[in-house]
Amino acid sequence: MRAFDRQELILDRVAAGQPILIEALVEATGASASTVRRDIHALENAGQVVSLRGGAIRAADRAAEIPAALKSRINRDEKIAIARRAAGMVRAGDTIYVDSGTSLTEFMLALPAIEVHVITTNTHVLGMTFGTGVSVTALGGDYLPAIGSIAGTITDRQLQDLYFDRAFIGVTGLHRDAGVTTFDIREANKKAIVQSHSRDTVVLADSSKFDVISLCRSFALSDCTVVSDRFAPLLEEAKDFVIAPAIGSGTAADGGA
Helix, strand or coil, X not given: CCHHHHHHHHHHHHCCCCCEEHHHHHHHHCCCHHHHHHHHHHHHHCCCEEEECCCEEEECHHHCCCHHHXXXXXXXXXXXXXHHHHHCCCCCCCEEEECXXXXXXXXXXXXXXXXXXXXXXXXXXXXXXXXXXXXXXXXXXXXXXXXXXXXXXXXXXXXXCCCEEEEEXXXXXXXXXXXXXXXXXXXXXXXXXXXXXXXXXXEECCHHHECCCCCEEEECHHHCEEEECCCXXXXXXXXXXXXXXXXXXXXXXXXXX
């Protein structure tokens, strides 16, 4: 991974405002600890991150608006492949939930022009146009601009009265023991409600999310199907999994727990 790509990934991980351990960044980037520390030093000099005691970093205050642009560029080919495969799971007549996140924005772009009702908290969807048959309902609540999401108590109260054929969820981390995790309790609660109110829950997660534990647990891997760009043993803990590699990187495959 190039230094530029590593630094974008680091900024992506700290974008939510939560401190991130340097050892977690070493695992996420696949680089050595010394290499990651050099990247952090460069980002500190640029005023984008701040080092904390205990071997962690957080985003600098003025970097708060960086993540949305960066996320769309990190693992973009993988996210597009994942999104297209997930969009192929939608059936005519479905009512689906579409979560926030860059993979889910790509999912909406790949959605076929069939009769489908989309319920969403993804604010990036609001500026899109769709084919005949696709209708969109946006939920209300607290606006989280860093990730283009709506969440919070108002959102949860609306979701308590809604049920879905399929839910398509974005995550911060996937872990064999911790399950599906995210950085914000409002996001975690929202995803948990959606999962419990859906016949099928599909998580879109590129392989950079593997073995990552974020602050808040949403639900277990056994409660969902995971669509990702490559296989890892933790996927065997999922209800099912689908491999959708980026073009030129391999052959797609399905598997089950």
